Amino acid sequence: MTRITESESAYDRHRLGQWLTGEARAEGVGRRDMVRLLAAAGIVSAVPVALSAPTAGAASAGSAARPVRAAGAGIVKPLPPELFTLHGTNAETRFEALAGTGLTTPVSHFFVRNHTTTPRIDAASWKLRIWGDGLTGGARQFTLAELRSLPPVTRTAFVECAGNARNYFKTQQNQPVAGTPWGTGAIGAAHWRGARLSDVLRRAGLSTRAVDVMPRGLDDEYVTSNGTNYGRVRRPMPISKALDDVLLAYEMNGAPLPPDHGFPVRLLAPSWVGISSIKWLGDIEVSTVPLYSPWNTDFYRLYGDAYPSEGSAPLTRQTLKSAFELPWNARLSAHTRHRLTGRAWSADGAVTRVEVSTDGGASWRRARLHDTGRRGSWTRWSIPWTPRKPGPAELLSRATDSTGRTQPETTVPNTQGYLFDAVLRHAVTVEA
Numbered sequence: 001m002t003r004i005t006e007s008e009s010a011y012d013r014h015r016l017g018q019w020l021t022g023e024a025r026a027e028g029v030g031r032r033d034m035v036r037l038l039a040a041a042g043i044v045s046a047v048p049v050a051l052s053a054p055t056a057g058a059a060s061a062g063s064a065a066r067p068v069r070a071a072g073a074g075i076v077k078p079l080p081p082e083l084f085t086l087h088g089t090n091a092e093t094r095f096e097a098l099a100g101t102g103l104t105t106p107v108s109h110f111f112v113r114n115h116t117t118t119p120r121i122d123a124a125s126w127k128l129r130i131w132g133d134g135l136t137g138g139a140r141q142f143t144l145a146e147l148r149s150l151p152p153v154t155r156t157a158f159v160e161c162a163g164n165a166r167n168y169f170k171t172q173q174n175q176p177v178a179g180t181p182w183g184t185g186a187i188g189a190a191h192w193r194g195a196r197l198s199d200v201l202r203r204a205g206l207s208t209r210a211v212d213v214m215p216r217g218l219d220d221e222y223v224t225s226n227g228t229n230y231g232r233v234r235r236p237m238p239i240s241k242a243l244d245d246v247l248l249a250y251e252m253n254g255a256p257l258p259p260d261h262g263f264p265v266r267l268l269a270p271s272w273v274g275i276s277s278i279k280w281l282g283d284i285e286v287s288t289v290p291l292y293s294p295w296n297t298d299f300y301r302l303y304g305d306a307y308p309s310e311g312s313a314p315l316t317r318q319t320l321k322s323a324f325e326l327p328w329n330a331r332l333s334a335h336t337r338h339r340l341t342g343r344a345w346s347a348d349g350a351v352t353r354v355e356v357s358t359d360g361g362a363s364w365r366r367a368r369l370h371d372t373g374r375r376g377s378w379t380r381w382s383i384p385w386t387p388r389k390p391g392p393a394e395l396l397s398r399a400t401d402s403t404g405r406t407q408p409e410t411t412v413p414n415t416q417g418y419l420f421d422a423v424l425r426h427a428v429t430v431e432a
């Protein structure tokens, strides 16, 4: 059901307990929200009247609500309608536009998820500041040239929004959820090149007592439509992940990062929900006490009937999905042999099998896989289909990965519509 592991939950309980005893910091998170999380975790039994916890700087309610702008207005690159669907500050890749692209998604096709607008940053004067009590010798700054002089690493990985496919909670499961109504196109895969975050942290003088890092973007502060100011986009990450496989990426598909994807440097946290891959990196706090931000308290946890009353542990890994490279409601002629193509992907293991149903789930056939599956990368697949009966039809695809997981028929709902992984029922029309 939930994909939050025992160890993630245990870590969350541990760090919440530390907040209570003054050993964790939560700037920008309302004190009430922290207490809510504590109550949920069973660390306090109810919202206490006088709690001897540090006062978190609550998100401030600014007077000015976010100005209304044309959809996609804050994005720099062209957003032709045949490649993108616009949702406010974001641009979703049309999944059918991936047909014919390879294992990496060209920048021209890559989705953009911006809380505000793409900032224009001067690389020559840009510096990354690493600071916090988790360093042994005080703050350090790195120029782009210094990062480029460290041993480079290239990694192929997808960035996928935690809310990818959120809209299907509503259309397939009749469950209203909050947030951008993404179809399946809030994902893209690229070759990322950069320095290892672990190399940079060690050069900055990482203390053995450090437990969390908090990367923060240089884009504008995030102010909701009702005027709540959450500050700059930032989300803490345990030091274990930071030292594992995280990159400070300065290239995407062999060229400098484009403005919309984090120029000059972004974090790349393979397999984790897209919010972990902070763009336009400005600073990273390294802390000996656990850190909180609205992006691991209010957002990016699972809330709802199936979860502890105050939410799951913060989301980490993405999930398992598959989709057809076909427009929704595509029209296909009857008595013609069509080659249906699609993609499957998993953050946990290699995709090992994709099955397809062309009769609404009554019978299944195995699709041909065109790539050797790899965790965190696409597996392309195809299957022939000669429809006989004109009229509406539903195409289904169902992926299995090397951990033995298969996409379920439904996803257990959560109020913010994260981690949809159910089999999609793709509507098409067969024409006589």
Ligand code: MTE
Binding pocket: 110, 111, 112, 113, 114, 115, 116, 159, 160, 161, 162, 188, 216, 217, 218, 219, 233, 260, 261, 262, 273, 274, 275, 276, 277, 278, 279, 280
């Ligand atoms: N980093 C900053 N600074 N600001 C943002 O708005 N959005 C996050 C993440 N990093 C975001 C950010 C989210 S929610 C996602 S899914 C990915 O960036 C999207 O990356 P992309 O726009 O390069 O596709």
